[in-house]
Amino acid sequence: MAGPSTPDPFAFLPVDSPTADEIRAFDWSATPIGPAPSWPIALRSILATMLASPQPMFVSVEPGQLFFFNDPYRPMLGKRLHGAIGQRFDALWADVWDDVSPHVEGALAGKASMHRDLPLTMTRHGFPEDTWWTFSYAPLRDENGDIFGMIAVTMETTRGVRSTAALRALNASLEREVDARTRERDQIWGISRDLYVVMGRDARYRNLNPAWANELGYDIASLVGAAFDDLLHPDDLERATDAVSQLLDGEVVEDLEVRIRAADGTYRWFAWTCVPDGEVVYGMGRDVGRRRDMEDKWRHAQKLEALGRLTGGIAHDFNNILGGIGGAIEVVTERLESGRTDSVPRLLDAAAGAVKRAAGLTHRLLAYSRQQALSLSDVDANAIVRGLDLLLRPLLGEQVTLSLRMQPDLWRTLSDASQLESAVLNLAINARDAMPHGGELGIVTRNAPATDIGNGMADHVVIAVTDTGMGMSRATVEKAFDPFFTTKAIGQGTGLGLSMVDGFARQTGGRAIIESQPGNGTTVSLWLPRHIGDVAATVGHAARERSDGAGRRVLLVEDEPMLRSIASEVLEESGYDIDACADAAEALGVLHAGRVPDIVVTDIGLPGMDGRQLALTVRETHPAMPFLFITGYAWDAFADSPHLPERCALLSKPFSLRALIGAIDELLEGTAP
Incomplete structure (x- = not known):
């Protein structure tokens, strides 16, 4: 059976102080004051008080004139900082001892003193320099009133003098x-x-x-x-x-x-x-008005340059995608005209894949601009990271070691689980690419209580992705979140990765922060606001088969003629009775004519009255009317609310028509929020 544990003789010291660590590490048994357990209570008390003070302070303890100081005093020591703890006062400050010793002797004799802008010539950085100091010396007394040293509160006033x-x-x-x-x-x-x-x-x-x-x-x-x-x-x-x-x-x-x-x-x-x-x-x-005008013009020029890179990158990527789609359609048309259908499914699959790539690009752009529709829910970030573990290991290769450190009692965050997973995956792949010769990739989760990151003091959940790669210069860090800025070679990335991650984090109310130095690796941290309470998630709608829609009426409001025509045709084939309108005014006319639908499917970004305003107007007379919002951009219509109203759902463009039918089914059957 183990005996009782030995009390920590330094328990009175703070745990987050480099000076306190040096006090713990010093061998006091060889000094006149002896080992720490034998120190008087008065000494422990004054050291605890001094190390908690934000003002530069030091203490000289008898016997031996042993020197103690706090963290704010450290910069004043210069090169003599190493080994300063436990030295004799007169030896440590030998170059100014003749000037200060009368004041020290006065304090040890019980006489306190105050000195303003006292000139001292000292050698702190390898050369003599003229300095000025404002300080006070006071005797230290124990519980019996006996003097056992002195304490000084000091401040360098050289610059002011x-x-x-x-x-x-x-x-x-x-x-x-x-x-x-x-x-x-x-x-x-x-x-x-x-x-x-x-x-x-x-x-x-x-x-x-x-x-x-x-x-x-x-x-x-x-x-x-x-x-x-x-x-x-x-x-x-x-x-x-x-x-x-x-x-x-x-x-x-x-x-x-x-x-x-x-x-x-x-x-x-x-x-x-x-x-x-x-x-x-x-x-x-x-x-400095003229200088500020020049700075504003320079910043404007930078914005124009970034816009040029952005539009050029979009044109490049979309031209490639449209080329694939156009080529597939052209070949399919020729094959059908000649009566050949053997390769049509493969070409149509290729065109559908190109559409998905285009959707992925627009999603990244919307995330960068903080305009992407997010499916907000109560998210466990630890579960997201654990879910990526098996996916990441084969992607990293044998030369990169993956290390996960997750806080067990991690707070919840209000976020989009799929977008958060994509953001962490993106950061991990960037970290891998920063270590072409191998290294260690770490993913850490932790709680950050009451932290100010530009949004006011608030609790945050932090997901940090760290690599041991080449690191980035300060100039690169400052540009890292710019759209289409990349250090990769041409053809190895669009340059939207980090800007997408930052845009996503900001859209959820958080931030992305980069810490890096050349040669010392990089850490990119997602700071996401802590969430307390339950929030209904915006449901993503998987494609599924639809039962007969006969007897159900759908009011479809979409200003894009082709999408309105195709959606109407597919819904009619599924048995729905369709009223198709190009804008909100036309839709309200249908309702006023007495054709009340079972559900309204509306684009959010309509000309004139938008989709949300249409929903608010309709629900004045039909409060239980289900609404399916379809959108490719205008999520700011719901910027004042973290989630959709009751009996509403969101479907992001582009979507499959089967997903549209499935989303309508969920709302009509009462399975959507």
Whole structure:
């Protein structure tokens, strides 16, 4: 029988801290304070508090002046970070010890001290540098009131001191020049197109240069005493308020881009650099509107380039597909005219296959544009990944090892199971192609509680596909979701794969995120919103045989003449009584004439009143009327609802006519939602 487990002497330390890990790994038994189990409660308490603080802090513990610090303090150590834990304070910081030792001795004697912008020359990165620090030293006392060390809260202020010194030097120079009545100061202040302003701690303007009049059309006197936010664009107010708070706290603000209202009511972009100096703040604003216009034009040019690639890729793929369909029809026509039917089924099968490929291309395009009709349901992502296991292994080949790590209590997500399966499969094949010489492909599922990925704080389910391949550069990552962007050779892919995955994820309310570095592999993660509760799925309609439809009336509303004609003919052959209309107005006329159908089959993207509006109008007088919506694009008609209304179903174009009959059967028999 096993004995009782030994308590963890470091249980008071956080588990997600590199500094805490170094404390655990250090051999304290060889130090004056001894092994961790013998440490006093006061030491444990102050270390736990320090390691939980976001402010850079360190502790020196007696006996031995042993040095402890927290994670925010690590960057300040520079090259001396390695092995810093457990060193003597005076040895670790030997180059500045003469400057700080009086303050340390004071703290160990029970005297706390505060120091602002103390200059220290130190060697952190292999060369001496002048630095400035604001810090406080205080004694550490145990439960008996005895001092056993000191604690410091510190912050490097080098940048602020240098900026303030530079601005003070400039200000002093300007004052001397003014006193000496030199022209240079007046020229800089007077002819500059940049906006200069002096603002008090009350956030009101004290002085402004003539550029405010020349560039923005204001009377300078009218602006003196105005609040900083009087001229700001409302959308920029929050960022500017945060910046002013930083300035009043003594921090320098750089490259703050906000819009300033001109006297004529228009807004212009200015990038501000502001420096606090005692009771005032000095600011300079440079007009960046022209730069932003150039950036907008560049982004527009990029969009046009992407559109060109998109349309070119579509034309290429569809020309190939249409060539196959047209060739098959031409040969079938010639064979039938000559009385030969031996190869007609094979040619028609080839044409049907080309139609399916075209449908697949349009589905990927719609997924990229977030306009594909999704059959949303309560999905178990783990089940999707497990179902792909057997399919993936033969596709990956012998050189690629597949590793699955799935969180057992994974949350549910509201998604389209078939599209999610296709997205994960697509990512896995991309990962395989990124490892031409073999490697490891991992698929991981996990819960991500209350994560902000651009849609506000929310719980997410994450499916991450990782490879150990060549990785991607930052420039490639930025383009990876663009349509038809691909790193594969011509003929090895359309370039719609990742854009389709991203479009699908966004359409479900999530995101796709790429993490990659050249030589270190790639991880593409699907972040899908967590779903709680049951949602009826939009049912996919498999083709099936139909019993006699005699006695059933179908109102068919379709604006495409050929599809309307063929569907009417097939439904009539199945025994249905058909009223075929080209638009919603004509369909409503049939209803007003007293011909009430058993079911309405309508395209969503009708001219004028769309299919959903037609359904809402019909159900005002026939609330139980079943509706079968057929669509190739206009899913945004249902954008305000995650699933279809009751006794409605959706059939995506292109569809087989047998599937159309089967979908009508399901609704009429009450088996569809």
